Amino acid sequence: MNAAGRSPRVFVDARWTRTDAHDGISRFGAELIRELHALHPVTMLVHDDRQLALLPDGVPHVKINSPLSVRELFVARRLHALGAEVVFSPMQVIGGFGRRYRLVLTLHDLIYYRHPRPPGFLPAPVRAIWRLYHRAYWPQRVLLNRGDAVVTVSETTKRLIERHRLTRRPVTVVPNAPSGLPEHGEPEPSPTGPVRDLVYMGSFMPYKDVETLLAGMRSLPGYRLHLLSRIAPAREAELRAQVPRGAEVVFWNGIEEDAYRSLLRRAEALVTASRDEGFGLPVIEAMHSGTPVVCSELDIFREVTGGHARFFPVGDAAAFAAAVREVADPEQRAELVSRGREQAAGFTWARSARRLLDVLAPGRDDAVEAAEAG
Structure with a gap:
């Protein structure tokens, strides 16, 4: 509540929303907007009308400059004119020179300090700045200290923020959650038949270490690995050259949501060999769907799965294959499915939105209750 006793005007920066298909940050912002608006009126900031196709209907929006524009330096002037009292950004990069509103920023992970290769969709000059930015921690400190509060998606990343x-x-931790998944029914039986499907959902950046998954397929006859995400032609050619002779690997180069859900539910396991993660959203989606998870031994995967997965040492292809074979045991599979669903039930966008609202409008609920009591 503000000094006048009314709820503050909240704006959410949706300018990092994709125009074709969600990535992790794009989905994080869109889902939080949907649930936040059910709790407290918000206005979205966009820079391209095509972004609206991936954003929730019925939420007011304002079109302003791109976050990569030079005009971003003066975006606070526009937000003041719009009457913004609180601004939430699902990134840590937003203009704010001369601002008078409360600003809440997000840092998803610290991956690029250890793996400084930038996302390929960024313009070349921005990629160059990205690499320089991640050579030291002080630029991150400057950005985050410009805000009034910081949000991150996991306790693991929060500990890293504090350590550095x-x-x-x-x-405040505001976790990711499954999106668009149907309510699960009875646990699926262990897949049978001539081929058992393994699903990988994620990017093909080097730190994702898809190479270890491919190497492990050498020891998994009778299994088929599905690589679902979009992939650049050069990277696809690079990975195809590493597919072991006789191994069955399918490059989807993008998959529709319904097809993804269907494949995930019938898969033997969702697999990932990532060397670093901020959260690992496909892991929660798999557990929610009743699909076991086979993943690299990372603190973040321990946190998200609650330990209800089969783990293998980072970069160990033989151990990956052995973990996959363990999931084929009916008793182990049933245990992973049951415990995984219980764990996944704790992650919902509604719960995350309530956590975020406590940051955006601290004391709001207490003030509302006091007003109703009076």
């Missing part, structure tokens, strides 16, 4: 002293602002 990246901000003096309070840090």
Whole structure:
């Protein structure tokens, strides 16, 4: 509540929303907007009308400059004119020179400090700045300390933020959650038949270490690995050259949501060999769907799965294959499915939105209750 006793005007920066298909940050913002608006009126900021196709209907929006425009330096002027009192960004990069509103920023992970290769969709000059930015922690500190509060998606990343002293602002965990998944029914039986399907959903950046999955397929006759995400032709050619002779690997180069859900539910396991993660959303989606998870031994995967997965050492293809074979045991599979669904039930966008609203409008619920009591 503001000094006048009314709810603050909240704007959410949706300018990182994709125009074709969601990536992790794009989905994080869109799902939080949907649930936030059910709790408290919000206005979305967009820079391209095509973004609206991936954003929730019925939420007011304003079109302003791209976050990569030079005009971003002065975006606070526009937000002041719009009457913004609180602004939430699902990124840590947003203009704010001379701002008078409360600003809440998001840091999803610290992956690029250890793996500084930038996302390929960024313009070349931005990629160059990206690499320089991740050579030291002080630029991150400057960005985060510009805000009034910081949000991140996991306790693991929060601990890293604190370890590296990246901000003096309070840090709140607002987790990811499954999106668009049907309510699960009875556990699926262990897949049978001539081929058992393994599903990988994620990018093909080097730190994802898809190479270990491919190498492990050498020891998994009777299994088929589905690589679902879009992939650049050069990277696809690079990975195809590493597919072991006789192994069955399918490059989907993008998959529709319904097809993804269907394949996930009937798969032997969702697999990932990532060397670093901020959260690992496909892991939660798999557990929610009743699909076992086979993943690399990372703190974040321990946190998200609650330990209800089959783990293997990072980069160990033989151990990956052995973990996959363990999932074929009916008793182990049933245990992973049951415990995984219980764990996944704790992650919902509605719950995350309530956590976020406590950051955006601290004391709101107490003030509402006091007003109703009076």
